[in-house]
């Protein structure tokens with residue numbers, strides 16, 4: 360994967376304009392990069408790099424919550440611009456179905472949105488339930504849509520109980536069957552949390568997520 364920091368001036372400019380919260384510059388640069396055939400994956404990686412820096416600026420007190428909200432808005436618009444230019448997921452053979460959502464009580468959505476866009480770029484069919492999603496919504500969507508993988512996003516430690524409830528209900532729904540594979544992700548999550556809440560996997564980054572979903576769906580296909 361191209362390093363957005365060193366690989367291309369347009370990507371470096373995109374990161375800079377995202378960090379400085381320049382709405383129209385960020386969107387213009389994204390359009391130019393897309394028109395110039397920059398792979399969407401590289402643009403999404405740049406978004407992620409910018410968000411890490413914005414988080415640091417927030418942690419050091421240089422940015423306040425309003426800046427985070429604004430950054431979120433810009434990122435989501437960049438993701439929307441890039442999504443239709445993804446390699447035509449529908450033309451490729453669909454690798455599998457991934458249901459994603461942010462658990463009840465939370466509105467953090469950027470990591471989830473980047474994950475959803477990247478999975479679609481890699482040929483998965485993705486259904487995004489959005490934010491503040493209750494356990495019953497996850498269960499109903501699993502019943503109706505039959506995903507191979509359900510990815511839960513949780514960043515707030517005070518929402519871990521929502522994730523625990525949802526994981527428990529999905530395991531019950533799954534019974535002895537193989538699907539869905541239950542994946543958890545988000546800044547405060549780790550392997551110990553995965554074990555504690557009996558999820559199947561924890562993916563630290565969106566690229567781990569793609570690899571994991573590919574593995575899960577390949578194993579299913581071979582079975």
Ligand code: B12
Nearest residue numbers: 431465466467468469470471510512515516544545546565
């Ligand atoms: C941006 C942000 C916000 C924005 C969110 C905007 C948006 N549209 O999402 C706003 C301003 C709304 C916000 C609000 C709040 N926030 Co906030 N926020 C952040 C911040 C700075 C960055 C989060 C982020 O977007 N990171 C960038 C993305 C790309 O990274 P990521 O989410 O970790 O995702 C990656 C992986 O985890 C993974 N991933 C994530 N989700 C998923 C899902 C799936 C399915 C998959 C496959 C992968 C995946 O892939 C991503 C890319 O690799 C973090 C600090 C931090 N360092 O994390 C605090 C942080 C998460 N917030 C925090 C808090 C406390 C709050 C508030 C309670 C603040 C308040 N007092 O009101 C509210 C809560 C609102 C709510 N009910 O949800 C705390 C949580 C602390 C804790 N231990 O619980 C943090 C850690 C800040 C801090 N240091 O205190 N926040």
